[in-house]
Amino acid sequence: MDQTRKKKAVFIVDDDPNNLELLAVKLTQIGYRVITVQSGKDALELINQEKPGLVLLDIMMPEMNGIETLKRIKAIDSDIPVVMVTAVWDNDEAKKTFEIGAYEYITKPVDMEYLKRTVLAKLLPDDYVNC
Numbered sequence: 001m002d003q004t005r006k007k008k009a010v011f012i013v014d015d016d017p018n019n020l021e022l023l024a025v026k027l028t029q030i031g032y033r034v035i036t037v038q039s040g041k042d043a044l045e046l047i048n049q050e051k052p053g054l055v056l057l058d059i060m061m062p063e064m065n066g067i068e069t070l071k072r073i074k075a076i077d078s079d080i081p082v083v084m085v086t087a088v089w090d091n092d093e094a095k096k097t098f099e100i101g102a103y104e105y106i107t108k109p110v111d112m113e114y115l116k117r118t119v120l121a122k123l124l125p126d127d128y129v130n131c
Helices: 017-029 040-047 066-076 091-100 112-123
Strands: 010-013 034-037 054-058 082-086 104-107
Touching (some): 040 054, 066 091, 082 091, 104 112
Parallel strands (some): 010 034, 010 054, 054 082
16 A cells, blocks of 8 residues: 555645645655645535544635634544644634644744644654655
């Protein structure tokens, strides 16, 4: 079996296809298996099929925003690590997401070195020796 298939995936949830593509390309290049979806609803359906190693979740999305999606992810499985991604830092919003169970709250554009060294390496070290 391909080593990539054994790894838990990083799910990227963002309604902006450009953000999805940018993050997916960068994470794939450093060895992560990535699955992208453009809505909270799609993310929840996918999580019911496969438990991710990590979810990168945009906050501002139509229909179901990231905070509501976070609540529902945590209701499915409270152990899934979720990193909230937002265009603008908001202390109250950050606090709220942490209270719900977010692992981290970061701003766009995503600092890939921070994401790689601090977040991903800490959460998924056993599966990702090449990162």
